[in-house]
Amino acid sequence: MTGLNRPARLNRALLALFGLLLLAAGGFVCATHTGRLTVLEPRAPLVPGTGTPPTWVLYVTAATATLVGLLALRWLAAQLARRPKSRTWRLERDPDRGRTELAARTATEPFAGEVATYDGVRTARATLTGTRWNPLLVLVVTVEEGADTGAVRARLDTEGLPRLRGALDLDALPVTVEFRFAAVGPETRVH
Structure with missing residues (x-):
């Protein structure tokens, strides 16, 4: 950590x-x-x-x-300084033939947008840190008061995270999830 x-x-x-x-x-x-x-x-x-x-x-x-x-x-x-540092990943397998780079934000913004659409979720912020060989996804999810965090976590495990791992071509992607509870108020979705 x-x-x-x-x-x-x-x-x-x-x-x-x-x-x-x-x-x-x-x-x-x-x-x-x-x-x-x-x-x-x-x-x-x-x-x-x-x-x-x-x-x-x-x-x-x-x-x-x-x-x-x-x-x-x-x-x-x-x-x-509360956010972990995200990096640009290098994806090339043969550097002599060219270089492919992926900004971590490019992968995490659509993922956070998807998580923000889950039932009971107000906002989601994702940060991909580490290297391609030792990655870590840090996810902060703000849920409505009384939301079922177990259901959100189950949906993350069965839908969101497998899709993100597939997009990044990773066998495993360790993740830390922090749930925050929003105050009662108008529903807004920001990511």
Whole structure:
């Protein structure tokens, strides 16, 4: 599942990092307070005085704040990258005789349009990722509230996916299907 949900992987890593930092800080405070760690005097004031700190402290503080801000922007940008990357497939068997390329979108747009016509389906979005020898179809289907997702999945398995595999000349096409439920409202079909 590498590359399918990059924001989730980044979120888990950041949460683990912040969790470890908070655990270390909490352990340091507890150890100092109970006297097991004698780096700081438990009864000493937190700030030694009210004077202006040295200039280097201000620079370090500004640099740290800038770094944290840039990391926060990177995290926000990663939240937007939700789709797996699709590629252009090369279909030639003999490169000396020519080259045939197929944009993955060319194959998935008609398929998504077909899935959008199934009973109870509002929209469908398909992304074909990987190579011709290691493909993966990522399908996001938005269904109406109360729709029978089992029937939609059965129709995918018996009609849509076999037809797509045949069109792509693949023996097997692994697929991940995500069902989303639409709010009650006017029926629209977009793909």
